[in-house]
Amino acid sequence: MKNKKSESTKTAPKNTPQSQPGFVFGKKNYLFMIIGLAVIALGFILMSGGGSDDPNVFNEAIFNAQRIHIAPMLVIAGFAIEIYAILLNPDS
Template identity: 40%
Template sequence: MAQKITKPVTPVKTATKSSVAKSDSPVQFIFDKGNYRLLIISAVVVAFGFVLMSGTTDIYSSTKIIIAPIVVLGGFALGFVAIFKKPAAKA
């Protein structure tokens, strides 16, 4: 059985330049400048913690076992603070 081709009842409208809504308001980002600054600082702190963990000599040093993981976790915590911090309200 062959299917019957039907045309739509109403014509399809295409968007033109005049029908597209233009927005004159500036783009509002989710994060503020301070949020991005904290996020970059947290990435640097995490990278510094991994640098403290690296190396082959004296693998049981207190720097590699205790201090470096605390620095990495502190960097991740700072990243969470950067994400969850609300931007300042503009008056």
């Protein structure tokens, strides 16, 4: 009596092409990822600063529009660009 495992291995073709591992993302994806990271970095750079040298003196510069509105919107836009870069079809 023959073993069923040996029969199944004998019937499988031996010359099946093996798929080559490649990059998951294409050139467009990486380009958009770099742009998104640059926008996020710019947002964090715009958020920094505004402190006072003397701890006894309060500096109102930390509450300007650049640090409260513009910089967080840039960070969120950068994350949106990153999501778009991940979901972008590299073949199109």
